[in-house]
Amino acid sequence: MTLSSSAPPADPGAHPRVLGRYDSGRPGPTVVCIGALHGNEPAGLSAISRVLARLRATDVPLRGQLLGVSGNRRALAQGRRFVDRDLNRQWTAENIARIAQGQLATAEDQETRELLGVFLPLLRRGPVSFIDLHSTSSLSPPFSCMADVLRNRPLALALPIPVVLGLDEVIEGSMLGYLCDLGHVGVAVEGGQHDDPRTIDFHESALLLMLVAAGSLEPRHVPDLAAHRARLGAASGGMPAVCEIRHRHVIQPEDEPFVMKPGFVNFQVVERGQVIADDRRGPLRVPETGLVMLPRYQGQGDDGFFIARPVTRNVLRLSAALRTLRLDVLVPYLPGVSRDPQRPDHYIADPAVARVAVKQVFHLFGYRQERAHAERLVFSRRRPVARPVLPAELAPLLREDEEG
Template sequence: MGERIIGSYYTGVPGRTFLGVGGLHGNEPAGGLALGRVLDTLREQSIPVHGRIVALSGHLEAQARNVRFIDEDLNRLWTPERVARIVAGEIHTTEEREARELLAAFENVFDEAEDEVIFMDLHTTSADGEPFTFVGDTLRNRELARDFPVPVIFGLEEQLDGGLTEYLGNRGCRTIGFEGGQHDDPDAVEYNEAAIWIVLTSAGIVPRNRVPRYRELVKKLRGATAGKPPVLEVRYRYPIGVREQFEMLPGFRNFQRVKRDQLLARDHGAEVRAEETGRILLPLYQALGTDGFFISRPFNAFWLSVSAMLRKLHLDRWIVRFPGVGPEPDANYVRVDPSVARWYVIEIFHLLGFRKHRPRDGILILSRRKYDLKAPSRVEPLTGEIH
């Protein structure tokens, strides 16, 4: 089996830490290969950096078998409750064992970090389509995505529970995810490599003028996504129960337009039609997976600046007084009674970063990422020693 640590690089100058993970899904080798190439280039060129670069390999056992996962999805188990159980030594699945090893590796990185930690999660997709980034909607994460010449997706992570970027974001890392095209696309490694250089340079860790192929790689990435909307938000996820019962209609690509009521898939023999008009993302064309597809729609850059302004003005502190809205003990959560609150209240909460919806006793609990505007002085510590 492969090694957990792909490599690290430090030239003695303090600064931010870049933590990259490739291959969290075992059938997606491009991210890990790209991390290796970046480290090779840094060493060959003796590039001086501000801060530290650490590259880890995600799911070692699934990589050895070239499958997405063994028992369960390693990118869906990072809820605080499960992490606490894994830390306490309750290990039942292959993925819990991998997660425990990753947690131990993360702790070493966080212990050595002198400044903010930037976490990057590298993936590829089963469907054909253009590369894109996805970020949990904090202003700090948005800043990281700003220099990307590919579409930025908001609200994807918030449709899911237990994603690694969400978990590390809520511990205080700045986070960004990248999908570098189809798993077997020969260009996927270069797309991932370009994405890593973009994050390293825009975070001020690596000087852009020292990266030998920077312009060439970024141009290639830009060329791959020409004509796609720069920002989209995910509106809908189709969750699947039994993988064998779900069949996506053939031929859908990431970003393909779909119309409301268009037939997209079959599940347990029944038709699955689009809930709304938009662009399809991550249609499932592989043996393993828990999400059938997502539907997104373009998000106007104007609203991005409006939302940044509203957050800086702390609009969230008084919108909880709207009818049908109430505060929760944690300021990153609010409750909304959909039978009382006006329809636009939810849209305003989206602008404020409250993108995660979970039902509770007939009302909706909305939540946002922690550390929207400001990084904590250190990454939050794990509770307990890893057993």
């Protein structure tokens, strides 16, 4: 099967898949930076080009290599978030297996196949740090998102902007979620509003700071490092350092038209019961007090909005200590918690016994709640150490890579 016959194949456009590669021949980390995984978010690409040009202009002795990659080229050519399907929602083992076998039904299947072609030679060599640059439809200070595994923290916490945890639990099939589950590092940066020129500046500053945090660059290689840190810090002053997603509002097709009330911005405080949007059934109220994240002011996508809550630094320190000491051996002794008989590293919690705190406790130990389990709470452990694996579904592509 090739591209679907009903629609003409989308034009991949003029943007090269690999924007540029910088490698001064010194050993070190592999950093891959992706821009425009959503085609209407080109700011990341401009920032990557800027950083690559800067490294070349001053001939910086970067350790390892930096690869700049275009995300959804076909959607980029049309200035849309995606052509057929959201490219950042289809990285599940099932989809990847189908795509690796050459069954490409949508423009985004083709995009995924091409991205895997770029990533695979790197993935098989060792750990890779993926930095994924996004922008938002609403006005927003810059912030980062990551799955809360310890190896992601040095990059995300190097930025003086809020870190949002837990989007990987509520959004299935994100590219970074998939790559992080294989054992790699993955941090996404939301730089600001799509067409705000400052978004490119914030992405540039974030990328430079993360290259230093990753050990690719030394601080002396970025003489204006303090200015980049100050630029980001000033943009997100007064925001909590770390937040956790508590609620995702999913827009079902029958809910449309879904229309956010005007004026909501990321990290804005909302009260339980406050009307935040209208859909087909009428006014939509906030289910719990917290901070609004990613309100949908665009036509595409089924994420209406998210509600987050601040997490204290002490909770982060505690969770790092618990995981470093391997105290997660205590997890099966929690009240109301039992091992999943079928799957290793999976636990089932009885909501009647375990109550509210159980989710927080699992988060401390580096577990994520799995979606799509109605009455039971199922938690699985995120791959804790950076010892990447190549899963079975990639086998057909690995063979192609070896052959040619």
